[in-house]
Amino acid sequence: MPLDSARAIVVAVRRGETSAVEVCRTALSRIAAVNPALNAFHTISDERALAQAAALDDRRDEWDRLPLLGVPVALKDNLCTRGLKTTAGSRILEHYVPPYDATAVHRLVAAGAVVVGKTNCDEFAMGSSTENSAFGPTRNPWAPGRTPGGSSGGSAAAVAARMVPLALGSDTGGSIRQPAALCGVVGLKPTYGRVSRYGLLAFASSLDQIGPFATSVADAAVALQVMAGPDPRDATCAAAPVGDFVGALNGRVGGVKIGVPRALVSEEAGVDPEIRTTFEQSIDTLRQLGAEIVDVALPHSAHAIPVYYLVATAEASSNLARYDGVRYGYRAPDAAALGEMYDRTRDAGFGPEVKRRILLGTYVLSAGYYDAYYLKAQQVRTLIRRDYEIALDAVDLIAMPTSPTPAFGLGERMDDPLQMYLADVFTVAANLAGLPSISIPCGFTEAWLPCSLQLTGRAMDEATVLRVADAFERATTFARERPNPL
């Protein structure tokens, strides 16, 4: 059974052509063969996965009600899994075993998914290359000397290398979409509040959102369908009704209006020429499919990167205060007093990028700087949001490249944090505005690195985002390409 399609696996298991255990074994042997070269998985939960698959095979009377029956899934290692180590790529949580499951994980498993492991990520999801993991970088399956993007690089690489057909990540400023783009797979960030954040180790609470990686838009739609909806354990999880995302995939694009913010996608804005070429070709494809393409202006998005990093680091400095060596995680030994224990625990437990962001966030929240940095950033955030609201009154979707460059080399940007932050130039605005946004493969560079198209829609209108992305995917072959010789 190939690990290309979650939906195909479900059909095959239901028909008795294979079993959940057999599919699980296939995934585990694929992981054993490919993972050592890529370091996509940090933890492989083989025994537990096989037991879970065997239980599914026995529950034949429930098969018709399980939309992810027997589908092996990988989870970013910042999603809590009861009884299974969850590190967030950090030394401070190296041996942490959560006593509960994240709601999104619980819902996937209840739908028949089989968790085969936890994937590598930038420490506490802070990074754009997965190089900030305390457990070594993940490599891009298309070009092992390059990064898979980040911070959910392990999940993206796991799907790209067909170790699993489906994986979860979290997206605070692009951490699902950018690695999906660099690894040539589908990555969806739902509307803020569409999926419960309960059990997601918090980075920036007003921006974080869980979403799927898949090899097709349709599989991503199934995963969202399963995870979406209110959760009494997350007050920010929206009460809005969950539509029929899978049923929305009717292939129709006619009449859809798509806005292109030309000023942002220009050569002067530092966008790689090959990325621009594939983007323009994608726009032509959408036009041929019946979409009306118009220009839109998002003037305040020029400030999206500094606004994002001011807001996100402020929230992170507060969220990460909980790692103090008292209730869970690492504690520095032999401290004479409590304060010394805190200081040494956090210095030894956190890596350089996390410290950088905690310090920056602490600074912008501190007395005398709060108004100039944090409050100002929140005000500009309002202006960025309003630009999107105005644009999305006139159009149904906004199209941009996902990443301004294809996958970059390992180590290339590690000495220049600001350069690394610019990787998020097209993705952070959707988080600041809380909007649903998808990255789908849309071409390749001459060196055969994936390029991707990002479509952003109105709040709670994942249906339109998914429908147009699916139609694009049906009309093109890019999502079916896979890395060689893996």
Added chain:
Amino acid sequence: MSGDFTREDVERIARLARLELTEQEKTLLTPQLSAFLAYAEQVQQVATAGVPPTSHPLDSTAGLNVSWRDDTPQASLDRTEALSQAPEADVARGLFKVPRVLA
């Protein structure tokens, strides 16, 4: 404003953030943080008079932002489980243990 960002600022905010930094870390972090703050100065140029700050991205979208529930008591995490991940605990007495507060 960021031109004033110094090693002493790094030390001050490290104390606030409860991070013990090595001298080498301070040397590395001072120019890095200073460079970001200089870059972030651009937000100061944006006219924001009368613009409310955003703390929840969808707060203007009626009905989407919060889901309320009744405040009724229900079972929570078992105490032993809650203590199971502590670096040091007295499980029998239900206590997290920490070093002495005063040195």
